[in-house]
Amino acid sequence: MKKSMFAIPALLTTGLIALAGCNQVTPGNSSIGSVSGTTSSPTSVATSTEGKVLNIECWNNEFQGRFETFYPDYVKTVTDGTTSYDLLRDGTKVYFKITANDNNGYQNKLDADLKAQDSAAADDKVDMFLIEADYATKYTATDYTLDVKGDIGLSDDDVSQMYQYTKDIVTYNNKLKAVSWQATPGLFAYRRDLAKTVLGFDDPTKVQAALSDWTKFNSVAATAKTKSVFMLSGYDDAYRVYSNNMSGKWVNSSKVVTLDPQIKAWIKATKSYTDSGYNDKTTLWDTQWQANQGPSGHKVLGFFYSTWGINFTLAGNSDPNKLGNTGNVATSLYGDYAVCQGPASWYWGGSWLCAAKGTDNKGLINKIMYTMTCSQAVANGITRITQDYTNNQTAMNAIAADTTYGSAFLGGQNHIALFKESAAKINMSNAGAYDQGCNEKMQNAMKDYFAGTSTYAEAISNFESQLTSTYNGLTFDGTFDAAL
Amino acid sequence: MDRLSQRKQGSHIHYGKWAYIFLVPFILAFFLFQFIPLFQTLYYSFFTYYDDMLSPTVGPTWSGLDNFKYIFTSSTLRPISFLGLSFGSVKFPDFWYYLINTILIWLIGFIPQILISLQLAIWFTDIKLNLKFQKIWKTVIYMPNLIMAAAFGMLFLMIFARNGPVMATLVDWKWLTNPIDVGNTQIGTRLIIAFLDFLMWFGNTTILLMAGVMGIDNSIFESALLDGASSRTIFHKITMPLLKPIFIYVVITSMIGGIQLFDVAQIFTQQTGGPSASSYTLMMWLYNLISNKENYGEAGALSFVMFVITAVLSVTVYKIIHPRINPAKDEALSRKKRIREYKDSPFTQAELANKTSLSENGVK
Numbered sequence: 001m002k003k004s005m006f007a008i009p010a011l012l013t014t015g016l017i018a019l020a021g022c023n024q025v026t027p028g029n030s031s032i033g034s035v036s037g038t039t040s041s042p043t044s045v046a047t048s049t050e051g052k053v054l055n056i057e058c059w060n061n062e063f064q065g066r067f068e069t070f071y072p073d074y075v076k077t078v079t080d081g082t083t084s085y086d087l088l089r090d091g092t093k094v095y096f097k098i099t100a101n102d103n104n105g106y107q108n109k110l111d112a113d114l115k116a117q118d119s120a121a122a123d124d125k126v127d128m129f130l131i132e133a134d135y136a137t138k139y140t141a142t143d144y145t146l147d148v149k150g151d152i153g154l155s156d157d158d159v160s161q162m163y164q165y166t167k168d169i170v171t172y173n174n175k176l177k178a179v180s181w182q183a184t185p186g187l188f189a190y191r192r193d194l195a196k197t198v199l200g201f202d203d204p205t206k207v208q209a210a211l212s213d214w215t216k217f218n219s220v221a222a223t224a225k226t227k228s229v230f231m232l233s234g235y236d237d238a239y240r241v242y243s244n245n246m247s248g249k250w251v252n253s254s255k256v257v258t259l260d261p262q263i264k265a266w267i268k269a270t271k272s273y274t275d276s277g278y279n280d281k282t283t284l285w286d287t288q289w290q291a292n293q294g295p296s297g298h299k300v301l302g303f304f305y306s307t308w309g310i311n312f313t314l315a316g317n318s319d320p321n322k323l324g325n326t327g328n329v330a331t332s333l334y335g336d337y338a339v340c341q342g343p344a345s346w347y348w349g350g351s352w353l354c355a356a357k358g359t360d361n362k363g364l365i366n367k368i369m370y371t372m373t374c375s376q377a378v379a380n381g382i383t384r385i386t387q388d389y390t391n392n393q394t395a396m397n398a399i400a401a402d403t404t405y406g407s408a409f410l411g412g413q414n415h416i417a418l419f420k421e422s423a424a425k426i427n428m429s430n431a432g433a434y435d436q437g438c439n440e441k442m443q444n445a446m447k448d449y450f451a452g453t454s455t456y457a458e459a460i461s462n463f464e465s466q467l468t469s470t471y472n473g474l475t476f477d478g479t480f481d482a483a484l
Numbered sequence: 485m486d487r488l489s490q491r492k493q494g495s496h497i498h499y500g501k502w503a504y505i506f507l508v509p510f511i512l513a514f515f516l517f518q519f520i521p522l523f524q525t526l527y528y529s530f531f532t533y534y535d536d537m538l539s540p541t542v543g544p545t546w547s548g549l550d551n552f553k554y555i556f557t558s559s560t561l562r563p564i565s566f567l568g569l570s571f572g573s574v575k576f577p578d579f580w581y582y583l584i585n586t587i588l589i590w591l592i593g594f595i596p597q598i599l600i601s602l603q604l605a606i607w608f609t610d611i612k613l614n615l616k617f618q619k620i621w622k623t624v625i626y627m628p629n630l631i632m633a634a635a636f637g638m639l640f641l642m643i644f645a646r647n648g649p650v651m652a653t654l655v656d657w658k659w660l661t662n663p664i665d666v667g668n669t670q671i672g673t674r675l676i677i678a679f680l681d682f683l684m685w686f687g688n689t690t691i692l693l694m695a696g697v698m699g700i701d702n703s704i705f706e707s708a709l710l711d712g713a714s715s716r717t718i719f720h721k722i723t724m725p726l727l728k729p730i731f732i733y734v735v736i737t738s739m740i741g742g743i744q745l746f747d748v749a750q751i752f753t754q755q756t757g758g759p760s761a762s763s764y765t766l767m768m769w770l771y772n773l774i775s776n777k778e779n780y781g782e783a784g785a786l787s788f789v790m791f792v793i794t795a796v797l798s799v800t801v802y803k804i805i806h807p808r809i810n811p812a813k814d815e816a817l818s819r820k821k822r823i824r825e826y827k828d829s830p831f832t833q834a835e836l837a838n839k840t841s842l843s844e845n846g847v848k
Contacts (some may be wrong), residue, residue: 102754102755103755103772103776104775104776107537108775108778109774110533110535113537114538115538116627138537138538139538142538144538154496281665282646286645287645287646287648288645288646288647288648293649297647433537437776444756446754447668448759448760449757451665451668451759453563453668453669453670453759453760454563454759454760455563455573457561457573458560458561458562458563458573458760460561461560461561461562461575462560462561462562462760462761464560465558465559465560465761466761467580467774468558468776469769469772469776470772470776470777471536471777472534472536472542472777472778472779473536
């Protein structure tokens with residue numbers, strides 16, 4: 001009578017996640033391309049027999065938003081019945097196939113499509129796909145990703161401006177397998193009005209001095225509690241600050257899972273915060289967490305984010321009624337947020353573009369990759385409009401030095417200057433192929449421990465059993481049996 | 485002459501074969517798409533056979549009962565509590581834990597569902613009551629079934645969120661001082677999932693039971709009313725016994741659906757299974773084994789075990805409420821019973837003592 005519908009829950013979750021992360025990139029009012037620099041055209045791989053359909057697989061619409069705003073050949077989005085595609089000037093149709101990340105949904109779909117690449121029709125083949133830091137190495141270490149220089153034709157000069165770590169992480173056997181348009185230094189976005197209440201000042205330099213390590217951060221949390229302000233919104237907010245500073249990979253080459261001391265530090269810190277009432281007990285991405293970033297939620301001093309989150313999530317949530325900067329925190333928090341480094345140096349995520357093996361659009365991919373990730377003019381534009389930290393050192397240095405640049409959303413702050421140093425120092429060498437599952441299941445399992453419905457041992461045991469239901473052939477070492 | 489005797493006389497009018505011809509498409513489809521895959525699944529459950537991310541497929545290599553061993557022996561530390569009594573941390577086997585979750589959620593939803601549906605079916609078909617606006621009622625109670633379970637799950641997730649309307653209303657009415665996170669409580673998650681199940685299916689059950697009641701000949705009801713039977717007597721002695729075939733059908737199909745509970749739980753708990761995996765159903769486990777782990781051997785073992793459980797439970801339920809549908813046998817048995825009752829009654833005993841009227845009535 002009732003049949004299990006695998007596809008429908010996945011599709012619906014996709015829809016909701018896509019809606020939750022809806023961004024409103026409004027093009028054109030800031031100056032694009034006003035920075036002088038090399039705007040040479042890409043060294044293209046000329047193919048006259050390219051396909052007329054480009055399929056790009058991704059997990060949300062962030063790249064689609066950037067593409068539609070900044071790619072010069074983009075004409076318009078056409079809705080054709082139930083599907084929609086972006087039309088380019090030469091008539092090529094670009095389809096964005098979005099599958100949400102939850103419960104490894106995106107990776108499962110991508111793996112299935114890549115394995116079926118040889119037998120798929122030319123117009124159905126995956127041409128490009130996006131990968132993120134949590135599973136980048138899984139794809140770049142295989143033949144499913146093409147060599148960006150050898151096969152697609154980008155030159156050393158084209159990628160010379162990228163931050164080195166964005167190239168190192170996706171280089172395999174001395175071949176560069178993917179390119180990214182962003183660097184993702186971690187930051188702490190705080191509300192100026194609440195900072196004034198709790199600390200007495202809101203200047204980013206002074207706030208940073210007050211939050212520069214975990215001891216100071218925790219003491220500010222205690223002060224905030226006395227003023228009825230939550231320091232953090234929920235359990236998972238500080239997760240990446242710890243997990244992206246791990247000293248080793250989650251899963252080593254013999255498929256043994258290790259519980260890093262940094263993860264245990266996160267568990268202890270969050271349990272202490274929850275018991276002391278310093279956080280609002282929300283889960284990342286849930287409705288209360290999103291509401292707390294805006295005028296109608298509870299008072300939360302700040303959120304740990306990376307630069308991609310500012311425009312993609314925080315800006316929309318801070319001003320759900322799209323009133324702009326009203327100057328009144330009861331109606332809109334647009335302009336009330338500022339950013340500082342926070343208690344530790346960290347990074348969060350990052351998205352890379354890959355070319356899929358078997359694609360018939362190498363020339364177009366070359367052009368897209370060049371424009372979105374190598375072009376200094378586009379990098380400058382993306383940062384000025386979306387506040388994202390782009391992967392072009394010349395452009396970022398220029399904006400950092402520009403005293404007239406200030407982000408309207410951040411109340412006039414030049415946050416690029418703040419991250420120039422830390423972006424160059426990001427170390428992603430411990431990213432692995434199992435990160436997405438491990439991170440997601442760890443946060444899910446520990447939620448019970450923080451909420452008080454499980455003991456630590458039960459939560460860890462739950463993590464192990466969930467992970468065993470997700471990946472094949474894993475074993476757990478002694479770090480999982482030790483007490484907290 | 486009726487058709488049956490026509491056939492017996494060798495007439496060329498054969499209507500029986502059309503029944504078989506109309507059945508053939510279903511039999512074919514069932515055989516190809518359900519029966520054969522069932523045996524294939526069972527076959528592969530004895531092999532190590534999985535896809536590990538982008539590596540080439542591992543197997544199938546013979547592994548005997550290893551997959552079944554994994555299904556039954558993998559266990560996790562759980563906080564076990566029953567009706568308020570806490571038993572602390574117990575290393576509970578996952579399979580039984582998830583089975584108990586599934587059955588519990590199904591029962592919590594099904595018992596109110598069958599009671600309310602039965603009551604509604606009686607009310608809608610009662611000739612004395614003659615309810616008005618029946619068509620509207622029937623449409624309204626059936627409507628939740630039309631909504632996709634996943635959509636319903638999403639809707640309730642938003643309604644019962646901490647900053648959602650339900651919590652806001654309860655705080656407004658001063659029933660709560662602070663909004664609570666129902667998704668964080670075992671009892672709250674299970675109740676809501678069971679309630680969603682109930683909401684989606686009680687309309688369907690009511691319509692089916694109504695069809696069953698309307699299949700009972702109206703003259704039986706009328707004669708019962710003429711004899712002065714009360715509604716309760718009619719329900720117990722006439723409606724329920726004659727409704728048994730439909731009732732069994734409803735219970736068994738609902739139970740099969742309940743064991744396969746997936747979409748509502750998956751969406752409402754956002755694929756996590758709720759606090760301490762207390763709403764993690766067997767089907768959710770199967771989904772993870774197939775979609776994420778891509779381990780066809782283990783998933784095959786689990787699905788075969790679920791098939792066996794479903795079959796065993798269905799047969800058990802059937803036997804428990806199985807009506808005797810052989811009227812001749814029924815008549816013979818009840819005649820024997822009537823004779824026994826007649827012989828044992830005090831009047832008969834008295835007459836036997838007198839040995840007068842019995843032989844006149846022809847009783848040996």
